[in-house]
Amino acid sequence: MTDSRPIGVFDSGVGGLTVLRELRRQTPSERLLYIADLANFPYGPRPQADVRERALGIIDALTALDTKLVVIACNTATAAALDRARERFDIPVVGVIAPGAQAAVLTTRNGRIAVLSTEGTLRSQAYVHAIKEANPGVAVLGIAAPALVDIVEDGAADTPRADAALRLVLRDVVEWGADTLVLGCTHYPLLRAALRRVIRRRHIAVVDSAETTAARVRRILAVNRLAARAGRQGTLDLFVTDAPERFSETAARLFGETLGPPRMFMIGEPALRVVAER
Ligand code: DGL
Numbered sequence: 001m002t003d004s005r006p007i008g009v010f011d012s013g014v015g016g017l018t019v020l021r022e023l024r025r026q027t028p029s030e031r032l033l034y035i036a037d038l039a040n041f042p043y044g045p046r047p048q049a050d051v052r053e054r055a056l057g058i059i060d061a062l063t064a065l066d067t068k069l070v071v072i073a074c075n076t077a078t079a080a081a082l083d084r085a086r087e088r089f090d091i092p093v094v095g096v097i098a099p100g101a102q103a104a105v106l107t108t109r110n111g112r113i114a115v116l117s118t119e120g121t122l123r124s125q126a127y128v129h130a131i132k133e134a135n136p137g138v139a140v141l142g143i144a145a146p147a148l149v150d151i152v153e154d155g156a157a158d159t160p161r162a163d164a165a166l167r168l169v170l171r172d173v174v175e176w177g178a179d180t181l182v183l184g185c186t187h188y189p190l191l192r193a194a195l196r197r198v199i200r201r202r203h204i205a206v207v208d209s210a211e212t213t214a215a216r217v218r219r220i221l222a223v224n225r226l227a228a229r230a231g232r233q234g235t236l237d238l239f240v241t242d243a244p245e246r247f248s249e250t251a252a253r254l255f256g257e258t259l260g261p262p263r264m265f266m267i268g269e270p271a272l273r274v275v276a277e278r
Contacts, residue, residue, distance in 0.1 A: 002229040006031035006237075007217070008062030009071045010055075012043040013153050014250040015187030016073030019096060021255060022214035023071070024236065027221065029228040031235045033065060035265060039241035041153065043076040044118025044146050044185075051120060055081035059089060061265070068226050071217060072096065075117055075184050075209075079124035092220050097121075099216050100182055100209030101130035107205045108180040111138045114173040117184035119144040127184055141176050145169050145185075152187040155250055162194035170198055183208040190254065238262035 007027070009020050013036050020034050035058055037043075043051045055077040059070050069092045072078045072085070078095030085093045104113045115127045122144040131140050147165050156162055173181055181204050183189050189208045199206070221227040228234070240247050240262045252258050 001225045003068055003226045004031065004228055004232075005066050005068040005226075006033045007069050007071065008033045008035070008059070008065065008067035009073050010035040010037065010058050010062070010077075011074040011186055012037050012041040012076070013149075013187065014190070014247060014254070015149070015152065015185060016071075017251055017254050018186050018189040018208065019071060019073035019210045019213050020236075022210040023217060024234065026211075026214040026218050027227070028234050029230055029232040030221075031228065031237075033062065033067065033237050033239065035062070035239045035241070036247050036262070037241050038243045038247060041242075042118070042146070042149050043074060043080075044120050044144075044149055046076075046120065048080045048120060048124065051077055051080040052084060056085060056088065059085055059093065063089060063091065067091065069094065069217065069220065071213065073186050073213070075100075075126075075186060076120040079121050079126040092224065092226075094213060094217055094220065096186060096209040096213050097126050097184070098130050099212035100184060100207065101127055102134050103207045103209060103212045104180050104182045105131060105134040105138060107207050108138060110177070110179045111135075112141070112176065112178045113138055113180045113182060114141045114143060114176060114178035115182040115184040116143050116145045116148070116169060116188060118146055118149060121184055127182065141173070141178060143169055143172055145188075148191060149185060149187045152190045153246075153250075155246070155253075157190045158193045162191055163198055166191065166194055166198045173204065174202060179203060180205045180207060186210070239265045241265045
């Protein structure tokens with residue numbers, strides 16, 4: 001049995017594209033819908049209840065588009081809304097925190113893991129819980145790095161501005177003696193080049209949740225017989241709630257190809273309403 005319905009993926013901006021890229025690689029036959037909620041960017045400083053409401057609204061809109069599975073490609077929204085989403089919707093909802101935590105626990109040798117995230121994710125303690133669930137003996141240092149989100153969203157990920165911001169953060173990580181650094185915000189993998197420059201020869205492994213999240217999606221599709229027909233050519237549709245041009249530029253840079261312009265989503269009550277249906 002195969003299922004041709006799409007998979008819905010969302011984030012506050014371009015960050016979730018790092019997960020989307022991995023999904024395209026690991027599930028190439030799937031139809032993917034991506035929503036960047038730029039009208040409400042950034043999620044990190046918002047109260048959890050606000051982020052939860054936004055996230056549930058977006059998932060509502062995605063289910064109205066007949067999605068068979070949703071990926072919350074944002075750590076802040078995963079921390080705020082994953083549990084509630086699983087209660088409310090009867091399709092699989094996958095977050096990015098547990099996959100990232102598991103990748104980190106498998107990577108660390110000295111049992112000291114630093115997690116870079118937004119303030120919202122740090123406040124939720126979701127990484128501490130997920131890492132301790134996988135291995136209670138591991139010590140976790142949480143660091144909020146909201147400036148990095150803006151740097152990425154401004155298209156400055158590979159600039160001296162990024163290097164300077166990362167250098168500040170890395171000082172704490174090195175001082176504390178972490179051997180593993182989790183990029184606990186989906187925007188941060190876009191800083192990989194700058195990170196390499198700043199980390200240089202230090203022995204710090206950098207992990208993110210893109211690959212493990214996509215692997216989890218692949219498994220859930222297989223177990224629940226939800227996968228698209230193998231060999232079918234997958235598709236990608238992009239939506240934004242604001243600033244379509246800026247989004248297009250970053251997306252094209254990330255994927256190394258020109259992707260069609262994103263379509264606008266308008267906010268309607270109680271959920272987002274698709275205004276440009278294909
Ligand atoms: N990319 C998002 C995350 O993983 C959040 C960025 C933001 O909107 O603050 O947490």
